[in-house]
Amino acid sequence: QVQLVESGGGLVQAGGSLRLSCAASGRIFSIKALGWYRQAPGKQRELVATIISGGSTNYADSVKGRFTISRDNAKNTVYLQMNSLKPEDTAVYYCWLRGLAGDYWGQGTQVTVSS
Numbered sequence: 143q144v145q146l147v148e149s150g151g152g153l154v155q156a157g158g159s160l161r162l163s164c165a166a167s168g169r170i171f172s173i174k175a176l177g178w179y180r181q182a183p184g185k186q187r188e189l190v191a192t193i194i195s196g197g198s199t200n201y202a203d204s205v206k207g208r209f210t211i212s213r214d215n216a217k218n219t220v221y222l223q224m225n226s227l228k229p230e231d232t233a234v235y236y237c238w239l240r241g242l243a244g245d246y247w248g249q250g251t252q253v254t255v256s257s
Contacts, residue, residue, distance in 0.1 A: 143166040144246045146237045151251030154227055159257070162222040164237030165249055175240040176213055176220040180233035180253075187236065191222060205231075227255045 143207050150162040162178065175191030191201045191211040199211055209222040220237065237248035 144170055144239060144241060144243075146239055146246055146248035147234070148237045148248045148251040149252045151235060153254045154255065156227060156229055156257050157254055158227050159225045160227065160253060162224070162235055162237075162251060162253075164220045166218040166220075166239055166246075169243075170218060170239075170241060172242050173218070173239060174242070175238075176211075177238045178211065178220070178222045178236055179236045180231075181236070181250075182233040183232075185233075188237070192238075193220065216242070224253070227253075229255045229257045231255050 144164050145168045146164055147162045152165045154160055174191055175194045178190040180190050181187040188248050189202055190205055191209055192212055193199045209224045213220045234250040235253050236250045239246045
């Protein structure tokens with residue numbers, strides 16, 4: 143089994159920054175991709191950013207230029223640096239891992255951006 147533990151969420155004013163972290167542990171044999179999704183109240187979960195094993199990244203249009211995803215392979219950790227935060231970024235952010243056995247999700251961390 144794989145466990146994903148997120149940290150770094152919180153309350154921040156518009157224009158501020160937060161850095162999310164997600165540490166993976168357990169039976170990790172191979173990580174194909176890591177990423178972050180988010181879900182705002184009353185909305186569907188949406189992709190924020192992903193990073194594949196080769197290092198290529200992909201971002202939602204709404205966060206391009208403001209968010210940066212990165213990973214530390216030695217620590218099995220993925221990060222999401224979020225700058226210039228907007229109230230519409232308010233959501234529960236979920237860490238995602240795709241391994242050989244399938245997809246895994248973290249428990250989510252709340253990010254609230256006040257105007």
